[in-house]
Amino acid sequence: EVSVIMTPSAQEIITPMAVRWASQGEVITDWDGDLSGLSGFDAVLVTPATRNIIASFVHGLMNGPLLMALSAARGRGCPIMMVPSMHNDLAHDPVTEDLVVQCVKSGVKVLWGAEEEGKRKTPNHEEIVARLGNLVNNNSTSVVITLGATRTAIDDIRYVQNTSSGYTGYMIASELYRHGMDITCVSGVTTIDKPSWLSLDIECPDPDDMLEELKALTKDNIDVWIHSAAVLDYVIPDPVEGKIASLQGDLDIQLKEGAKHITELRESCNGAVRIGFKLESGIKQKDLVHRAHAQIQSAGMTATIANRMEDYGKEGKPRGWLVDSHGAHFILETEQDMCNAIRSVIENNR
Template sequence: MSMFVLRRTHQCSPSARCVTKDTGVEILSSSLENKSVLIIVSGGIAAVESVRLCREFRRHSAELTIMMSKESEKIISPLALSWASGQEVITDWKPEMKQLDSYDIVIVAPATRNTISKHIHGIMDSPIMMALSAARGNKTPIVFVPSMHQDLFDDPVTTDLLEEITLEGNYYFVDSEKEGRRKQPSPAVIVSKLSNLVNSFLPNRRKVAITLGATRAPIDSVRAIQNASSGKTGWAIAEHLFMNGHEVYCIAGKTSAQPTIELPNIIRAGSPEEMLSESLSLAKSEIKPDVWIHSAAVLDYSMIPEKGKRPSGQDKWEIELQPTLKHIPELTDLVGDSIRIGFKLETGVSEEELIEKSLNQISKYGVDFVIANILEQIGDQNSPRARLVSNEGDVKVLQDEIDICLEIEKIISE
């Protein structure tokens, strides 16, 4: 058995406040690292959101180029966007012709109907329209983020234009109606969806099923027993994999933590039986995930609940708990050659005992890896967050939640 201790080589931890000057931002992830993103700001009132959007892109390590239309300058100044992006803003024709540079993805936010219409009909009367024409010509993905009054959005012409965007192989993000308008989605939603899109073109993107959170079982009509799990780590893993281009399906139990971005596929299953049922349904479906991550805290024991409410005031209440079905072996025959990652939480054990128990879980249930935790070390900054134990007996010490996410993404992408 070999053991490795992970040490990150970048300057600041993703959980640290890596802000050294007024224009700095806190780095949250590397999901857009080395990705060149062209942001085009057209003249809708949602242009005021561009400062927040630029800074959100930088939090996920994107390399930005900013272009503004003349109309957008009436709403927000190029100076503001230069401050937010850390880049010179292009507002007019320049001899460098950066609109013809190569980009990994182009986003138009906000995208007025006028801008969309010009693009669809090939009008090229400004640097931003030339940039869109060039992107379409070299098949760079383009994302439009429409923002307009609901009456304008409901106009059949708008519907036709959005259909044309899809037909040419490009994309649009649109929020639900609020206050009679289609407002621009939040910067976090836009950046997470764009990150998933641009990274979905990378090799070895997977369909990932992840169970997370706690499960609860009733003991009468009003009382229940429940494992202690917030779901925070499970959400973090799901978000990380989603932003790195994987197709993620969350089967979530009871969670006090909530996702920080908009995940598209969340199934709620609060009891052990519901979670197993939803897992079996997903495994049998046409989706057929090729990765299973079992991070949920599933009750090992439950009982047949009493009918009604047991009266209060009695001296004691003796209950008899029976073992619940183990989810991992119940899924074995359905998941085929999927990558399978289990989680193990122990208390009052040494590191050697934790690793031994993890290897026993691998041997007994046939999982490929186990993320092993000691309860007393969770939340202790002076202790490792977890250990990654492989079916070959290798052990990696994971210092924090970010390490857990990075190692899982590395495993499933190889």
């Protein structure tokens, strides 16, 4: 539920009627007898936040319902996020910097956008919503999620790599971030842009390097581990230094079985929520569920997301199945169903 407070300046740019239609919520434009600005909001978001609004908030002025709502929110300890937007000259003014510091000291989250065309512009709506969600739902749950493809070197310029864009991992990470969790991504090779709000992303394209990074992270007492990366089952043990010359005829490349990350981490992640992924092809659903449950038992997982390669992305086919430690399984029709199921597993096992 959204209530919008529009300043007189905002009403000169867009009409309250248009905002009410878009938000499907109340639009407050002036003082009223109900003092709607004192309503018990879960959070107050000011975007764009002008220097005038920031200064008025810092100095306790109250010349409209927006500043009244901000003052009441500050008094209740309600989360406040401001998204300043102004020319660079104003943003770099020491007075502006001091005002922002005072906001931060009073508990306000200040989100600056990128510098473009001589201005600090408003970030895109997805970033604003993600960061506001993290602020409102903030909790102490720490999550490590692996994502993307991994590769093993043939020589210094060639490699063997499996297929994964990182889309699923980043989608899960973003969903959990919006619900207030502290996210660390350990990414292999990805082909999509990383969401800007996921600030801690450790790049480890090599599966052995990724495993060593995960082992190091176990020392931080992580609450939740999600293994969505496509980790190579087989690796090249002795890559050639330099470049193998062309026109040498056929090459015989030796592959050895690589380490299973979820198995290697079993003892050091004891007590944490652990969610794995299981991709198979050419098998029936009941066999897929059986193999996913076997993975849970062998690696000490909490749950596994199981899916079949031939179903992925096909209309009318489910995104996968959630399999728990008891062998129960639940169909996941969409990507969002998968994210919701993972969040439920975390919340029910914490």
